[in-house]
Amino acid sequence: EPPAATTGSESNVDSSLDAALEAVSSPLDAYPIPSEPIDGVADLAGQTVYYVPITLQSPQFSIVSAQLTEALGNVGIDVQVCDGKGNPSDIGSCIGQGTQAGAAAIVTDAVPYGLAANALDAAQAAGIPVIIANQIADENHPTSETLGFVPAGGSDQEVAIAQWITKDSDGTANILMNRTADGPSQKAYVQAGLDELEQICPDCTVTINDVSSSNFPQVTPSVSAALLNDPTIGYVVNDFAQFLQPTQGGVQAAGMIDSVKGVTGSVGVGGLQALASGTYLYAATGQANAYQGWVEADLALRLITGTPAPEYTIPVRLFTRDNIDSIELTEEAEASGEWFGPTTFRDDFLALWGVA
Amino acid sequence: MTLGTIDGVRAETPAPRGTRLAVDSLSKTFGRSRVLKDISFDVRAGEVHALVGQNGSGKSTVAKILSGLYTPDPGGVVSFDGRPFDLPVTPLDARTRGMAIVHQSLGLVDEFTVLDNLRVGRLEATGPFRRVDWKRERAAAKAVFDRIHRDVPLDARVGSLNEEERAVVAIARALQDATPGNGLIIFDESTRALGRRALESFFTLLDEIVATGTAVLLITHRLEEVVDAADRVTILRDGAVVESGREVAGMTEATLTTLILGRDLIELGEHDRPAAGNGAPVRVEGVTGLGVHDIGFEIRPGEVLGLTGLAGSGYDDVPYLLAGVSPASAGSVTIPAAESTGAQASARDIRLPGLSPSDAIAAGISLIPEGREHAGIAGTLSVAENVAFPQTSRARRQLMPFSIRGERALAERWIERLDVRPPRPDVPVATLSGGNQQKVFVAKWLATDPDLLLLHEPTQAVDIGARHVIADAIRRAAADGTFVLVAGSDENELSLVCDRVLVFADGAVRQELTAPMSPDDIVGAIYADGSRAKLRQRAPLSEPSAGSHEDAPHD
Amino acid sequence: MTDTKTIPNETVAVAAAREAEPHSWFGWASSRFAVIAVWILLIGLFMVLRPQNMFHPGTWGSIFGGQSDLVFLSAALLCTIIVGEFVDMSVASNFGLAAILVVVLNVTHGWNVWIAALVAIAVSTLAGIINGLLVVRVGVNTIVVTLGMGTVLLGIASWVSNLQPVSGLPPEFSSVATTRIGGLPITFYLAVALMLVFAYLLQFTPLGRNMRFVGENREVSRLAGVRVNRIRVGAFTFAGLIAGIGGVLSAAYFGGAEAMTSQTYLLPMFAATFLGTAIFQPGRFNPLGTLVAVYFLATGVLGLKFLGASPAISNIFYGGVLVIAVTISTILHRRAR
Amino acid sequence: MTDTKTIPNETVAVAAAREAEPHSWFGWASSRFAVIAVWILLIGLFMVLRPQNMFHPGTWGSIFGGQSDLVFLSAALLCTIIVGEFVDMSVASNFGLAAILVVVLNVTHGWNVWIAALVAIAVSTLAGIINGLLVVRVGVNTIVVTLGMGTVLLGIASWVSNLQPVSGLPPEFSSVATTRIGGLPITFYLAVALMLVFAYLLQFTPLGRNMRFVGENREVSRLAGVRVNRIRVGAFTFAGLIAGIGGVLSAAYFGGAEAMTSQTYLLPMFAATFLGTAIFQPGRFNPLGTLVAVYFLATGVLGLKFLGASPAISNIFYGGVLVIAVTISTILHRRAR
C-alpha cells in the first residue's frame, strides 16, 4: 500500500476530527428550533401536563422539570411533577394518576417503555398523548398520534468523547469504558461511541466494564480490577456522571490516579466543578437539559393539538480543561442553557406557539 | 431407628399396677459428657414424687427429656400408664396423655391474659372461618379452675397477678389435659420463688390434686418440701440415680442431705457465731420509698441481720432502697468508721434520696439482688470477667488498661474460696450449673470487700451443698467486719445465716427475733395468724368441699 | 410478685399502671389514633393548600391504588416480625426476583405465563423456606441469613435479567392486576384483603394467637404444645410466598420489572411497618396499623409533591414523620398504660 | 462414649468441662479461624487462576487501600451493636452528610476547610446524640429512630448539595487522606488504627468491659454501678462521631462527595460487621473480626472481577459467603462448646 495514501487519509481524519472537536467544544450560534408553528395553543390554558422523570434524585431532571413548567406556564398549562423514584410502582402510579386526572399529556423522562408498559398503554388508550423523553425510540412502540419520543444527546456525547480521546492520545488510547447497563438506551449510546472509535481510532483499545445502579457498590472494585488487569489503561470513561465518584474511587484504589485521565458524559454543574478543580477529570460532555425541557413542551403541544412533529436533536457540548473557564459554573447558568447556546430559544419557541 | 427394640421392650415390660410414669435406663449425652446414666425410676398414680440432687446432677435434663426438648440417647424407655412414648417425646403426645411440665418461672407470659396463658397451644378453630370460640375457651378455663376450686379472673393480665394466683394459673394450665384422677404434672423448681403462705397454699392445692389420683413429679432444692410433702423421692448424683423411689416417711433433712451429697454436711453451728456488739453499728434511719415508710434499724458489727415478712410487706424493698437501685424519697445510712482504717476515717452518712448504684458502691454498699439470670451475671462472659466486674466497672481511669492477670488471680481466689466448679476462670458463666452460677454471683460482690453487704434471697434455687458454702461465705464476711443484711422469705435460709431477724408488716418493722431461732419461730412471726404449717396437710381421702374458695384475688 | 421483684423498678411501673387504668381513656385513645388524627389533619392541610389536587379523584386513586407493592412487602415483613424473628431483610429482593422471573420466563423463554408465575412464586417461597431452615434449624443469626439471602436473590435477579428492565407480559395476564373496580385496580383490593385476613388471623384464630405467643416467648409456647419451630419456619415461608405473589402481581400490574428497583422499597416498607406500631395497637406490630401507615405515608409524600417539594424534602418528611409519630405514640402509650 | 471415672462429688459439669477441654482444640481454632483459612484459600485460588493480577502490588493496594470508608462505617455500626442496641441504620447517611457538608461549606460557602470539617463532624455527632437520647431517654425503638434519622440526614445531604456531586476541596486538605505511605493512603492506617484502638478498648479497658456488660445485661451493669444510659447514649454519640470523621476523610480522599453514594455502603457494611462475628470471637461482634471481614470481602469481589464475573455474580458471592461463613462458624462453634 502506498504510505502516502495512509498519511493523506490520516491527515484527512485529523483535520475533520479537529473540526468536529472544535464544533462540539463551542456553544451553538443558535439552538435548533422547529419551523412549523402550532395552532390553537391558546385554547389549552387551564389544562395539566404530567411530568414523570425516572427519579428526581438525579439533578438533570429538576432542571428539565423547571424548564418544562416555565415553558408550559407561558401558555397557561399547569405541569404536575411526579417523581418516579426509580421504581415501577411510583412510575406506574404517577402515570396512572395523570391518566385518571385526564392530563392533557404525560411526559416521561428517561423511563424505558418496558418499565411502565401497562400504564403507558392505558394512558394512550384513554387518548392521552405520551411523550417519552431521553430514550431512543422503541421499535415495539412506534411513534404515533399519541406517542412521541424526545431523543437524548447520549450518542452525540459518546461520539464527542471518542473524538476527544482519539485526539488527546494521538490515536493510541487504551480506554476503560464504564457502560451503564440500566437500560437499552444507555447501551445504544455507548455503542455509538464505540462505532466512532472504531472508525477514527483503529489503534485504540477499549475495555468495557458494565456498571449498574443496582450494583453501585461494585463500581469501585470493578474499576480497580480492570485497571490492575491492564495497567496501561490511560482513559477511564463514564457515560453517566452519576458513577463518577465510585469510579474515581476505583482509580484511586488501584493507585493510578496519576496515570489515568477521567472522562464523563451527561455532566452537570457538579461534574464540571470537578473538571475545573483539575484533579481527575480531563473532559466531560453534557447535553442541553434546559433546552430539552422546552422541546418536551413543544412536542407535548404538538401531540395535543395534532400538529406534526419534527425530528428533534438535543445539543451537546464537550468541556475540557481548556474551555471550562469560559463558562460560568453556577446552577443558574446551567438552568438558563447558556453553556450550549444563546438563551433566546425561549422566545423562539413562544413565537412558534403563538404566545410571544 | 430402634423401634423394633422398643417394641420388644414394650412387649416384655408390663407396667406395675398404678404406675403412672416409668423411666427406664434413660441416658443423655451432650457432646462427650454423659449427664444422665441409665436413670430408672417410676412415679405412681396419686403420689407426690420428689426428684432431688445437687446443681448439675441432671434433674432438669430429665424434665427436658420428658418435655421433649432433648432427645435421650437410644436405649431408654419412658412409658406412661404402661404405654411407651416414641422418643423424643413430643409436647403434643405428652399432652394428649395428660403429662404436663411447669417451669421454674411458671412458664407464664406476663403480657397476655390468664385465659390466653391457660389456653395457649390448645385453642381450637371452629367454623369455616377457623375462629377461636372464646365462649368455649372460657368455659374450658373456668372448668379447670372449678375443678381445683380456685378462682382467678380470666381477663386479668398475668403480669398483674400476685404470686399465689400465678402459681394457681400455672397449675391449672398443667392440669387441664389430665382427666380427673389421671395425668402427671412435673414441677421443675416451680416453687423456688414462692413465699411461705403461697407455698403452703400451693401444696394444699397439690394435695387436693394428687388425692384424685393425679401424680406429681416435684424437682426442688428445698428439702423441707421433700420431707413434708413427698411420698417418695428419687435422688440423682452426677447423673446417676442413687436412690430410686425411696419412701420418704421417716426421713429427715439430714438423711436426705447425706444422700444427695454423698457425705455429711458440716453443720453451721451456733458456736462459731461471733459475739455481736463491739464497736459502732450501721444505722439505717427514716427510710421511705417503694413499700416501706420511715423505717430504721441498726446492724451491729459481726452480726447478720435478716429481714423478712409477707410478700408486699416491704422487707424485700429495703436492700434495693439502701443500694440506690430503687429511688428512696427519704432516709439515710450511717456507716461507722472502720476500726482498722485508722484516724482519718470517720463515720459516713449516706443520704438515700438521689443515691445511685455507683454512689452506693463507692460508699461501700454492695447489693446481691434476687434473680441471677436477670440481675446477677452476664452469661456469655467469663467467670473471671463476672467476678471482677464490680472492680473493673468503676475503675477511675476508664481508658487505662486493667490487669488481666490481676483479674484472673482475683477470680481464682474466689473460685477456690467458694469451691466453684469447674474451677476455671475462663469459661462463660452460662455453662456452669445453677448453684455454681450463684456462687460466682456472690463472689462477685464479696470480692468488693464492702462495708455493708445487702443480700436478697442469696441461696434461692441452689442445692444444699452450695447453700452451705454460700451461707458460710456470708457469715465469714460478717466475721471479717462487713455489716450484713439478708432479706429473704425462706425461713430455712434465714435461720441458717442470721443472728437477728426483723419481721415486716405493712411497710414497717413489726417484730424482732434474735438467735437462737428456728424456722418455725420465723414463720410464726411472719404470719401473725399462726405458725408454720406442715407444707402438705394430707387431705382426708374425701373430695374437698366445693365451697372452699380461698385466696380470693386481690390487687 | 415473684418476677417483678427481680426488677425493682418495674414494681413501681406495675403499681403506676394499675392506678392509671381508669383515668386514661383519653390517653388510651390518643396513643392508638394519634397517627390517624395526624393523617386527617394532613389531608385537611393539603386540601386547603392544593384543593385542585386533593379534590381530584385521581389523587385518591393514586394514594390508594399505587401502594399495593408496599402493602405486600410490609405484610411479608410482618410475618416474621410477629413470631419474634428479627426483620427479614430479604423480602424486597425476593419480591424483585419473582417479578423478574415471571417476565423473563414468559417473555424470554416463552413459558406459559401462568406456569411462569407459579414457578416465580415457588422460587420465592423456596427462598423463604431456606431462610427459615437456616435460622430456625441451624440457628444462624436472622439478619445474616436474610441479608445474605437478599443479596443472593438480588444477584440472581440481575443475572437472569441481564441488568435490563424486562417487559412484555401478555395483557390478559396483566389484567389480573390492572382491572379496575370502582376506580381502583384489583391489586388494591388484594392488598387490603391480605392485610385484613392477616389481622383476622392474628386476632381471631388459634394460629394467630400461637404466633403472637411464639413471638413473645418461645419456650413457654413450646411447652404448651405449640409447634414453635414449625411456626417460625412457616413464618419465613409465608414471607417468601407473600413476597413472591406480590412480585408477580407487581410485574403483571406494570407489565414489566427491573432487578434494582426492589431495593427502593426497603425504606418505605420499613417505615410503614414500624410506623404501624404507633397505630391501633401501640407498641405492637399489627397489620391494620401497617396498612394505615402505608396510606398515611403515601398521602404525605404525594401532598408534598403537589406542593412542589424536592425529593430532599420528601425524605426529611418521611424520616421525620416516622421518628416523631413513633416517639409521640411511645410517650402517650407509656403514659396511658 | 467412653465414660471414665467420675471423681466423687465432682458434678457432671466439671467432668464435662474437663473432658471437653483437650479434644476441642481443633474445634476451638476452626470456629475462630475458619474464615481466615477460607480467605487464604481464596487468595491461593485467585493466585493460581490470575497470577498476573494477584502478584501485582497494585492489587493489594486496592484491596487494602480502598476499604477505609467501609471500615469507618463498620466501626460506627459496631459502637451501638456492642452495647446491645440493635443496628444503627443511620450511620451511612450520617457519613454521607458529613462528606457533603465539608465540601459544601468549604467550596460553596467559602468557609475555611478545617472549620468546615469540624462543623461537619459536629453535625454528625449531634445526629448521633439525638439518636441516643430518643432511644435511651425516650425509649423509642432503635430501628425507628435510626431509620428515620438516616432518612432525614439523607434528605438534608441531598438538599444542601442540591443532589449534585460536589467537589473542589483544596489539595492540602485532601492530602490528609491521600498521602501514601508504603504504597497505601493514610486513610488505610487510620482505619486500621481505629479498629485496633476499638479492639484494645473492648478487650483491655474498663470502659470496654462496661460496654460489653451493658450489651449483655443492662440490669447487671446498672447494679454494678455502671452508668448504663450514659454508655448507651455515648455509643450512639461515638457512632455519629466516627461516621462524621469517616465522611470527612472520604470527602478529602475523593476531593468531593455525593449525597446518594452513602446508601451503597449499607450492604457491604452490614455484611462485614456480621461476617466479623464468625472471626476470632465466634458469635460475638468484634472489631478485628470485622476488619478482617472487610478485607476478605474486598478480596473476593476483586478476585471475581479479575475472573470477569458480572456484578450479578459478585452479589451472589457476597450474599452466599456471608450466609455460608456464618452458618459454618455457628455450627463449629456449637460443636466446640
Ligand SMILES: Nc1ncnc2c1ncn2[C@@H]1O[C@H](COP(=O)(O)OP(=O)(O)OP(=O)(O)O)[C@@H](O)[C@H]1O
Ligand atoms: N444443652 C446442654 N449442653 C451440654 N451440656 C448440658 C446441657 N444441658 C445440661 N448440660 C449438662 O448437664 C448437666 C445437668 O444439668 P441439669 O440442668 O439437668 O442439672 P440440674 O440438676 O437441673 O441442676 P440445677 O439444680 O442447677 O437445676 C449440667 O451440669 C450440664 O453440664
Ligand SMILES: Nc1ncnc2c1ncn2[C@@H]1O[C@H](COP(=O)(O)OP(=O)(O)OP(=O)(O)O)[C@@H](O)[C@H]1O
Ligand atoms: N449449651 C450448653 N452447654 C453447656 N452447658 C449448658 C448448655 N446449656 C445449658 N447448660 C447448663 O446446663 C445446666 C442446666 O441448665 P438449665 O437451662 O436447665 O437451667 P437450670 O439448671 O434448670 O436452671 P437454674 O439453675 O436456674 O435452676 C446449667 O448448668 C447450664 O449452664
Ligand SMILES: [Mg+2]
Ligand atoms: Mg435444673
Ligand SMILES: [Mg+2]
Ligand atoms: Mg437449676
